[in-house]
Amino acid sequence: MKIxxxxxxxxxxxxxxxxxxxxxxxxxxxxxxxxxxxxxxELEQKTVVNHKNYKIIHESVPTGK
Structure with a gap:
């Protein structure tokens, strides 16, 4: 499982x-x-999701710091 x-x-x-x-x-x-x-x-702005319950759709781009 990828976090x-x-x-x-x-x-x-x-x-x-x-x-x-x-x-x-x-x-x-x-x-x-x-x-x-x-x-x-009509959802709350933020929510908590367990690592077991999602899939990554798009990965963030590294900023190169």
């Missing part, structure tokens, strides 16, 4: 997508405002 990193876009719960803002030991905190239909879904 997401900050800036990755993940998909979970049958199609919801978000941007990883923080990586914890067992989960990630995700910003759901990434989705175009975010307002229509």
């Amino acid at each position: 997401a990193e900050i800036g990755n876009v993940i998909e979970f719960k049958e199609g919801l997508q978000g941007v990883v803002e923080k990586v914890n030991e067992n989960s990630v905190i995700v910003d759901l405002t990434y989705m175009e239909n975010y307002r229509d879904l």
